[in-house]
Amino acid sequence: MKRVLVLVMLGLLVFSGLVLAQQKPTEITFWHAFGGGRMHLIERMVEDFNYTHPTIHVTAEFKGSYRDTLNAAILAAQQGNAPDIVQIFEVGTQLGIDSGIFVPIQDLCVGNELHADDLIGGVADYYKVNGKYNSLPWNSSNPVLYYNKDIFRAAGLDPEKPPRTFEDMLAYSKQIVESGAAKNAISWPLHSWFFEQWMANMGEELVNNGNGRDARATESYLTGDGAKTILTWWKEMADKGYWAYSGKLEDWDGADAIFVSGQAAMEITSTSDVTQRQNDAAENGFELGTAYLPYPATTVGGRQLSGPEGVIVGGASIWITKDHPEAELQAAKTFVLWFTNTENAVRWHKATGYFPIRKSAVDVLNAEDWFQTNPAYKAAFDQLLNTKPSRATQGAFIGAFPQVRTIIEQAVEKVIAGKATVDEALAEAKKLADKAIQDYNASVE
Numbered sequence: 223m224k225r226v227l228v229l230v231m232l233g234l235l236v237f238s239g240l241v242l243a244q245q246k247p248t249e250i251t252f253w254h255a256f257g258g259g260r261m262h263l264i265e266r267m268v269e270d271f272n273y274t275h276p277t278i279h280v281t282a283e284f285k286g287s288y289r290d291t292l293n294a295a296i297l298a299a300q301q302g303n304a305p306d307i308v309q310i311f312e313v314g315t316q317l318g319i320d321s322g323i324f325v326p327i328q329d330l331c332v333g334n335e336l337h338a339d340d341l342i343g344g345v346a347d348y349y350k351v352n353g354k355y356n357s358l359p360w361n362s363s364n365p366v367l368y369y370n371k372d373i374f375r376a377a378g379l380d381p382e383k384p385p386r387t388f389e390d391m392l393a394y395s396k397q398i399v400e401s402g403a404a405k406n407a408i409s410w411p412l413h414s415w416f417f418e419q420w421m422a423n424m425g426e427e428l429v430n431n432g433n434g435r436d437a438r439a440t441e442s443y444l445t446g447d448g449a450k451t452i453l454t455w456w457k458e459m460a461d462k463g464y465w466a467y468s469g470k471l472e473d474w475d476g477a478d479a480i481f482v483s484g485q486a487a488m489e490i491t492s493t494s495d496v497t498q499r500q501n502d503a504a505e506n507g508f509e510l511g512t513a514y515l516p517y518p519a520t521t522v523g524g525r526q527l528s529g530p531e532g533v534i535v536g537g538a539s540i541w542i543t544k545d546h547p548e549a550e551l552q553a554a555k556t557f558v559l560w561f562t563n564t565e566n567a568v569r570w571h572k573a574t575g576y577f578p579i580r581k582s583a584v585d586v587l588n589a590e591d592w593f594q595t596n597p598a599y600k601a602a603f604d605q606l607l608n609t610k611p612s613r614a615t616q617g618a619f620i621g622a623f624p625q626v627r628t629i630i631e632q633a634v635e636k637v638i639a640g641k642a643t644v645d646e647a648l649a650e651a652k653k654l655a656d657k658a659i660q661d662y663n664a665s666v667e
Contacts, residue, residue, distance in 0.1 A: 247279040248553040251305040255291040255538070256361075257284055259498075263573050271560055278553045280307075288538065289624055292317065295543070299323035304543040306554040310357065311538045312348060313623035316434070318541055319356055320621055320666045325544040326356040330555040340564075340580045344606045348535045348617050357539035358562055361570070362577045363494040364533040365419050366602045367516060370404075371509040373487040377403035384488075384513035388455045391516050395464035398487045406466035408459070409480040410490035412634060413472045414627035415536060420452045422614045423517040425531040429659070434619035438663055442626065444633075444652040445645075447523040453637055453644045454522055460638045471631050482506060490515065492536065493602035496575030500598055512601040532609025534617040537576060575599065577606060622662035629654045 256264060261284050268282045285291040288311035295308040299321070310318050318324055328336055338346065338355060345359045371381035377398045385394045395407030410416055421428050426448030429439035443449065459465035466486055468476025474491065481489035482502045489499075496512065503510035517530040540562070542554045560566070567583035570576055572592075578584050584603075587593060593600040609615050620626055633651035636642040642650070 245277075247277050248549050250278060250280045250307065250550065250553050250557060252280055252282045252307040252309075252557070253285045253291055253295060253305045254282060254309040255285060255288045255311070256309075260574060263570075267561065267566065267569070271557060275556065275560075278556060280557050288314070292624075296321050296323060299543060299545075304545070306543060306546060306550055307558060308541045308543065309360065309538050310541055312534075312536055312617065313620070313627065315349070315351065315357070315539070316619045316621045316623065319351065323543050323545075324356060324541045325551065326354055327358050327540075327542055327555065327558060328355045330542065330551060331559075335559065337580075340582050342577065342579055342581060342584070342606070343611070344532075344609050344615075345535050345577065345579045347611060349539055351619075357541040358558055359535075359537075359539045359579050360562055361494065361537040361574070362535050362579050363492045363537045363575075364535055364602070364606060365410075365416060365490050365515050366493050366496075366605060367488060367490055367513040368481065368495075368499050369488040369511045369513065370481070370484065370503075371511050373398065373403045373484070373508070374511075377401040377487070381509070381511060384511060385516055386514070387516055388451075388518040389520070392455075392458065392462075392464070395459065395462070399462075399464060404484060404487045406480065406486040407464040408488040408490065409466050409477040409486045411472055411474050411477045412467050412470075412631060412638075413474075414630040414634075416490060417449075417452055417630055417634065418618070419515060419533050419536075420517070421448050422534045422617070423515060423530045423532065424448045424451070424521065424527060425610075425612060425614045427614050428618040429620055433613040433616065435613060435616065439618065439620050439659055440656075440663065441659065442652055442655040444630070444655055445648050447521050447525065449648055450644055451518050451521040451523075453634060453648060455518065456634065457637050457644065471628075471635065478502075484508070492575075494537065494574050494576045496598050496602060497573060498575070510598055512598045514601060514605045531612065532615045533605060534615055535577075535606070571599075575602070577603060620659060620662075621666060622658040625658045625662075626655045629658065 264282050268280050272279055285294050292310050292314045298304045345362045349355055349359050367384060369384050374381040385391045398404050398407045418428060427433040429442050431437040431439050466480050477489060480486045499510055515533055520526055540558050564580050564582040567578045567580045568586050571578040578587055629651050633647040637644055637647045
């Protein structure tokens with residue numbers, strides 16, 4: 223009898239094992255906007271997750287630019303085959319909410335599962351909307367000044383004293399170009415992101431109604447003193463041959479090439495490029511410096527600024543789409559929480575330069591003396607921590623933000639090309655941006 227019971231129990235165990243072996247893991251699709259080395263890093267991280275979570279299988283897919291990824295997700299949802307997880311750039315936040323295709327990640331979390339109190343304040347402030355996290359910050363950044371210390375020395379400039387203001391930038395640029403140390407002084411992409419950052423750095427809101435956070439924005443501030451200050455200085459830098467770009471809108475690679483090749487002494491670009499810029503400096507034999515984003519000491523209207531207000535967190539966050547089985551929603555949540563945990567926040571920061579978005583990750587880095595032994599990362603992180611909280615530095619919420627960005631870029635392009643004055647270009651941009659904002663509002667109200 224005992225032998226029969228033993229055989230029955232063994233049979234049940236074998237049967238249970240076969241059933242478990244035949245169960246397929248919950249399949250999750252993650253759409254993102256990263257190619258190149260970042261895409262490979264994501265793939266390695268996803269492999270690690272799949273290995274340690276055998277009941278879930280995540281497939282990561284590169285979907286093109288930030289705009290392409292968001293548009294593709296909305297279209298896929300309308301067709302009934304949305305991916306489970308989507309990376310959306312920061313200015314797509316309002317559109318993401320309005321699209322109705324996502325479930326707030328906070329609604330899927332139980333208790334303190336989100337660990338929102340562990341998020342860095344400057345990052346959390348952007349993504350907390352009406353008291354709730356619709357998405358979880360992931361690749362967060364803001365712009366910093368990179369500079370070639372060797373070119374500074376050749377131009378007779380102190381390599382430990384980078385320019386702090388717009389006025390400094392003009393003086394430094396004059397010395398660099400006239401000394402022949404570099405053909406151009408500086409490069410940055412012709413991208414609205416920099417315009418937005420300089421507005422915030424002056425404490426200027428981009429749109430009304432508390433930068434679109436107290437109520438939906440209905441008009442832009444593109445003809446204000448702040449906007450005129452930025453574009454007037456930008457044009458002067460271009461007219462004097464100090465600023466160089468590739469001639470194409472949003473060409474990040476083109477600006478990188480100008481700086482890395484030594485054609486320019488400085489570059490303003492994302493903190494997410496710290497690791498790559500360090501590698502570029504080593505490969506091309508120059509010493510790299512990093513510093514805060516320059517700000518105007520005096521505006522066109524004569525207003526004196528006591529210092530920079532700070533910068534807006536850029537980059538993107540991770541969203542979970544709704545209308546999936548509960549098992550998929552929970553699996554997606556499990557992946558997102560793992561992907562952004564302390565260990566992975568440290569790993570992502572070291573490999574890219576994006577911020578360690580969690581306080582616990584910063585604690586780990588400090589314990590390793592990371593910022594002391596890797597000073598290029600320090601300026602970017604200090605700039606974030608020293609940003610003064612306000613509606614301006616919190617960043618604007620605009621449903622039509624991608625369209626508004628293009629309008630601003632085209633206005634800058636016209637001024638640089640001499641096809642319009644600063645006032646003319648900004649007046650036209652305001653008219654177009656306000657219409658885009660109001661048309662969008664009408665479509666969702």
